[in-house]
Amino acid sequence: MDFFEAEHRAKRRTDWLAVLFALAVSGTVLAVYAAVRVGCQAVLKRPFDALPAEFWNFELFWRVAATTLAVILIGSLYKTWTLRASASSIAVGLGGRLVDSNTRDPHERRLLNVVEEMAIASGTPVPAVHVLPGEAGINAFAMGLRPSDSGIAVTDGCLKLLTRDELQGVVAHEFSHLLNGDSRLNMRLMALVHGILVIGLIGSTILRSIGGSRDSGTRRKVSLSGISAVLFVGASLYIIGSVGVFFARLIKAAVSRQRELLADASGVQFTRNPEGLAGALKKIGGLDQGSKLVAPRAEEASHFFFAEGIGRWTQLMSTHPPLLERIRELDPQFRGELPPVGMEPVAVEQKLPYAAMAPAGAARAIPARPREVLASIGKLDDQHIAYAQSLLARLPQRVREAVREPWVARALVLALLLDRRSETRALQLKAVLSLGDAQLADQVARAAAILDTCPLETRLPILDLSLPALRRLSPAQSQGLRAAVDALARADSRLSLFEYTLECVLRRHLGVQFGTAPRAASSADVSFDRALSLVLSMLVHSGATDAGSAARAFSAACVTLSTSRPRPRLLPRQECSLGGLEVAVSRLAATAPRLRGEILAACVAAVASDGKVTIAEGELLRAVSESLGCPMPPLLPGQQLAANEDSASAA
Amino acid sequence: MIGGIVLAAAVLVILFAVAAYNRLVDLRNRYKNAFSQIDVQLKRRYDLIPNLVETAKGYLKHERQTLEAVIQARNQASSAAQRAAAKPGDPAAMRDLVGAETVLGGALGRMFALAEAYPDLKSNTTMNQLSEELTSTENKVAFARQAYNDAVTTYNTGRESFPASLIAGWGSFIEARLWEIERAVEREPVKVSFA
Numbered sequence: 073m074d075f076f077e078a079e080h081r082a083k084r085r086t087d088w089l090a091v092l093f094a095l096a097v098s099g100t101v102l103a104v105y106a107a108v109r110v111g112c113q114a115v116l117k118r119p120f121d122a123l124p125a126e127f128w129n130f131e132l133f134w135r136v137a138a139t140t141l142a143v144i145l146i147g148s149l150y151k152t153w154t155l156r157a158s159a160s161s162i163a164v165g166l167g168g169r170l171v172d173s174n175t176r177d178p179h180e181r182r183l184l185n186v187v188e189e190m191a192i193a194s195g196t197p198v199p200a201v202h203v204l205p206g207e208a209g210i211n212a213f214a215m216g217l218r219p220s221d222s223g224i225a226v227t228d229g230c231l232k233l234l235t236r237d238e239l240q241g242v243v244a245h246e247f248s249h250l251l252n253g254d255s256r257l258n259m260r261l262m263a264l265v266h267g268i269l270v271i272g273l274i275g276s277t278i279l280r281s282i283g284g285s286r287d288s289g290t291r292r293k294v295s296l297s298g299i300s301a302v303l304f305v306g307a308s309l310y311i312i313g314s315v316g317v318f319f320a321r322l323i324k325a326a327v328s329r330q331r332e333l334l335a336d337a338s339g340v341q342f343t344r345n346p347e348g349l350a351g352a353l354k355k356i357g358g359l360d361q362g363s364k365l366v367a368p369r370a371e372e373a374s375h376f377f378f379a380e381g382i383g384r385w386t387q388l389m390s391t392h393p394p395l396l397e398r399i400r401e402l403d404p405q406f407r408g409e410l411p412p413v414g415m416e417p418v419a420v421e422q423k424l425p426y427a428a429m430a431p432a433g434a435a436r437a438i439p440a441r442p443r444e445v446l447a448s449i450g451k452l453d454d455q456h457i458a459y460a461q462s463l464l465a466r467l468p469q470r471v472r473e474a475v476r477e478p479w480v481a482r483a484l485v486l487a488l489l490l491d492r493r494s495e496t497r498a499l500q501l502k503a504v505l506s507l508g509d510a511q512l513a514d515q516v517a518r519a520a521a522i523l524d525t526c527p528l529e530t531r532l533p534i535l536d537l538s539l540p541a542l543r544r545l546s547p548a549q550s551q552g553l554r555a556a557v558d559a560l561a562r563a564d565s566r567l568s569l570f571e572y573t574l575e576c577v578l579r580r581h582l583g584v585q586f587g588t589a590p591r592a593a594s595s596a597d598v599s600f601d602r603a604l605s606l607v608l609s610m611l612v613h614s615g616a617t618d619a620g621s622a623a624r625a626f627s628a629a630c631v632t633l634s635t636s637r638p639r640p641r642l643l644p645r646q647e648c649s650l651g652g653l654e655v656a657v658s659r660l661a662a663t664a665p666r667l668r669g670e671i672l673a674a675c676v677a678a679v680a681s682d683g684k685v686t687i688a689e690g691e692l693l694r695a696v697s698e699s700l701g702c703p704m705p706p707l708l709p710g711q712q713l714a715a716n717e718d719s720a721s722a723a
Numbered sequence: 724m725i726g727g728i729v730l731a732a733a734v735l736v737i738l739f740a741v742a743a744y745n746r747l748v749d750l751r752n753r754y755k756n757a758f759s760q761i762d763v764q765l766k767r768r769y770d771l772i773p774n775l776v777e778t779a780k781g782y783l784k785h786e787r788q789t790l791e792a793v794i795q796a797r798n799q800a801s802s803a804a805q806r807a808a809a810k811p812g813d814p815a816a817m818r819d820l821v822g823a824e825t826v827l828g829g830a831l832g833r834m835f836a837l838a839e840a841y842p843d844l845k846s847n848t849t850m851n852q853l854s855e856e857l858t859s860t861e862n863k864v865a866f867a868r869q870a871y872n873d874a875v876t877t878y879n880t881g882r883e884s885f886p887a888s889l890i891a892g893w894g895s896f897i898e899a900r901l902w903e904i905e906r907a908v909e910r911e912p913v914k915v916s917f918a
Contacts, residue, residue: 139727146734153742161745164752172763478760479866511862544760546873549866 092323093264097144100268100316105136107308114301140271147270148263155259159215159223163202166367168225171201173476173541179231179417185464186236186243187224188537190342192460194247197539197581199223203231208415209361210234210352212378214246216255221583224250229361230378232417234352241349242378245339252338254331261324268320272313278306328391336398343457350402353379357395357410463533470522475534480519481541482553483512485578487519488531489560489571496564503563504556512556528687532694535574539581550586553578569614569688572650573695580698600663603656604671605640607696610648611678615689621682629678633670657699668700743887747896750881754874754899758811761867761902762804768860769801772831775853779834782844786837793834796827812875812899821902868902875899 109127160170171180184201191198199216200223207227216222224246234242249255282303340346356363356379363379380392392398399406464472474480486504490497497520505513526534545553557578561571578586608629616622626642633639660671675696679689776790783790800823807816835854838844878899882891890896 146738150734150738150741153738154745156745160756161749161752164755165748170756170759172759174763174767477863478870479863515862544756544870546757546870547877548873549870 089261089323089327093320096268096316096319096323097141100144100271100312101137101140103312104140104271104309105133107305107312108132108136111301111305111308114304115298143270143274144264144267146267148267151263151266152259155262156217159217159221160200160202162215163204163223163225166204166225166365167206168202168204171203174473182236183226183231183239183243186240189457189460189464190240190243190247192463192533192536193342193457194251196247196251197222197536197577199250200540200543201225204228204365204367207365207367209364209366210356210359210379211363211365212242212246214249214255216250216253217259222250227365229359230352233355233359233413233415235348235418237343237345237348238352238355239348240343241339241345242352244342245335245349245378247342248335248338249331252331252334254335257331258328261327265317265320265324268313268316270313272310272317275306275309275311275313278302279310282306325391329393332392333398333401336401340402346402350399350406353395353399353402354410355413357399358413360412460533463530466527467530467534468522468525471526471534472537474519474522475537476541478541478544478549480515481538482545482549482556483515483519484523485535485538485542485553485574486512486516486556486560487523488535489557489574490516490520490523491564492524500560500563503559507552507556507559509552529690531570532573532577532691535577539577542578542582545582550582554586567650569650569695570691572653573691573698576695576698598655598659600659601638601640603659604674605643606648606652606656607660607671608640608674608678609643610653611675611689611692611696612642613645613648614692615679615682615686625678625681628681629674632673632677653695657696661700672697672700739886740890743890747878747882747887747891750874750878751896751899754871754878755811757867757871757874758808761864761871762808764860764864764867765800765804768857768864769797769804771853771857771860772797775850775857776834778847778850778853779838779844782841782847783834783837786834789830789834789837793827793830796823796830799823800827812897814898814900817900817902872901872903875901 106127109129109132112132163170171184173184175181175184180203183203187201188198199214202223202225204225204227208229209227210229210233212224212226212230214222214224224243226242230239230242282299336349339349343349363377365377377392379395380390396406396408471484474484490500501513501517504516523534542550542553557575561567561575608626612622612625612629616625623642630639660668663671675693679685679693772793776793780790800820803816803820803823807813807820810816838850844850881887882896882898
C-alpha cells in the first residue's frame, strides 16, 4: 500500500465515519424532536393518546432540527477553534519545553539526532522537539495540523529510560502519525463529539435552572404541567446528549485505536526493528508510572499520545489498544512477562551507530525503480534511515552545528544559493551587501567556505536540517531572509532550479511569515493536460543529454499513466520555464490523491528511466513532490550523480 | 425568537473570547521561547569568559583589577540571567539583566582595550580562538535579542488591542519588557579583533 493509496483509504474511512456520525446526529435530532413534541403535548394539556397520529408536526420539526443542528455545529466550531492552537502551545500547555537545537545534554542530543535522521530519511523537514520535564512516565506525542507547524514531544521518562533503538521506535511511530495526517482527523472527530456534548450541556443547564427557581421563593404561578414538561425536555436533552456523546466517543476511540495500530506497523516498517518499539512498550508495562501523565491538562491531548495517557474506566473508551496486545502484535514470542524498570537513566551510547556502520562515502544503494520509489513515498524503511545516518555522518561537524542556530542557519541557507562560479558569486555577494547588512554578507561568505567542502547532494538535506532553527526567526527576520533569498536568486538575472526548489521548501515550511508566492497567473487558466505535459517535459529535459534519450524518458513516463486520459506531449525545451512550472504544479496539486499518486509515479519514471538520477532531476522532483503535498524520501543515494547542474534554468 | 438571537450573540461572544485568549497564549509562548533562545547564547558566553580571563591572566599580570571586574560583572550578569529566565519578560528581572549586561560589556571592552598593548597576548592562539567565539556569540545574542523584541512587541500590541485587552486582565497576561539598549555605542557588539 503506497502513500496515496493510504491517503485514499484514510479518506474513504473518514467518509464512512462521516456517515456514522451523520446517523448519530440524525438520531439525536429525532430524539430531541420527540422530547419537544411530548413536552408540547403536556403543556397544551392535550390527551397523549392522540400523539401517535399527530406526532409529525412539520413546522415544529424543522424548527427543532434547525436549532439542534445549529447547536451541534456551533459546538463543533468552538472545539475546532480551541484545538487549533499551535503544536508548541499544546506542548507548553502540558508543561513542555522546546529542546534547544544546540543542546549539550546527551539525552536531548540523542533525541534530536534520532528525529533529524527520521526527517531526512522521510524527506520531511525536521519538526520542533519538546520535552515534558515533569513527567516520569514513558509517553510521547506528535502534532501537525499544518506543514509549517509540526512537532514531537516526549516525556522525561521517554527521554532517559529508553535505549536508542527503543527511542527510535517511538519516534518512528510518531512520524507515522505526522505522515498519515492523524492529528487533523483526530481534531475533526473531537469537534463532532463536542457538538453533541453541547446538547447534553443544555439539558443539564435547564435542569439546574429549574432546581434554582424552585429554591428561590419568588416562583411565579406556573402550572405544574408546564414545569414538568420543561423538566421532561431538560432531562431528555441531558440523556440524549449523554447517549449521543457515548456513541460518538465509541466511534472516535475505535478510529483512534486503529490509527495507533497502523502507526505501530509503519513505525516498524520505518526502522525494520520491531524489538525497538516492542522494547519501549515493554518498558511502559514494567514502569510504575507506565505511560500516565501528571499534567492536569493531559485529558485534552490524550488522543495524541504514544500510549494511554490517562486512566479509563472501560476498554471501549480507550484511545489506544491494550499494551499487551500491541506488544504481542510486534513480538509473537511475547509471553506477558514485563520486567520492572528502574528510574535510573540509561547511558547514552558514546559511539554513534552509523559511524561504525557506514563506511565513509559509500552509502548503500537504494533502487531507483519507479514502482518502488512510489511505494516509499510517505513512509520509509531501514535503508532510508541508514542512508540518512551516513549522510549526516558525512556532513562536517561545523555544518551540523551551524544548522542548529538561527543566526548561522540563515547565513548557511543563503550560502546554499551561491553559485560555484566565482564571478557570479561576487555579484551575488554584492547583492546581499546592498541589502544593508554587512555582517550578514560576511557570514554568508564564511558559510560558503564551509559549504564548498560538502558534496552537492547534501544541499537539500542541509536545507531540511536548517528549518527548525529558521522557524524561530521572528516575522521581521523572516522577511529579511526572504529579501536576501530574492536578492541572491535574482542577482544572476536567471532563476535556477535549485533556487526555485529552495523557495518552494521555505515557503511551504516557514508559513505565511516567509511570504506567499507571487501569483503570475491563476492555476485555473491552465488545463490539466497542459500542466502535466509541462512538468514531465521539464523533468525529462533536466536529465536528458540528447533528444533521443529525452523521448525515451518521456515515453517511459507515459506508460505509467492510465490510458483513459489524453497522453501528455513532450514540449520542446524552449517552452519549459520555471514560471510556467509554478502554475502547472499548483494545477496538479488540486487533483484527487490517487491521481496525484499517478502523476508522481510518472515523474519518478521520467527521472529514473535511464537508471540514474542527476542532482537537477532530484531537486526538481523534490520541488514537484513538495508542491503536490507529499513527503518524498531522498532519491539521490547510490545513483551515479551526473553533474549537469542547473541545466533547466529559465531566463 | 429574541431569545434565539440573544443566545446566538452570546455564543459568538464566547467564540471570539476563546479565539482571543488562544492567540494571547500563543503569543506569550512565542516570546518566552524567544527568550530561551537568548538564554542559551548568554550561558555560552558566561562559560567562555572565565576561560578568556584565565588565558589573559598570564599576560596581563599588572591588570588584576580589570580582570577581576570582568569576572565580577560576569557573575552578576549570570545570576541576573537566571532570574530573568525564570520569568521572561518580567520588567524588574529584565531591567536587572540589561543593566548587568551593560556593565559586563563595559568591563570586557576595557579588558580588550588593555590587551591591545600586549603583542604576545594578541598573537596567542587560544586567546584568538576564544575571542573569535566570543564575537560570534555576541552576534548570536544580538540576533536572538532582535527576535525576542519582535515577539514581545507583537505580544504587547496584541494584549492592548481592543477585544483581547478585555481578556488580558484575567489570564495573567502582564506587559512584557523589551530588551532595549539605550545608548548607540552599546548597539554594536563588543569589537574583539586580534588579527
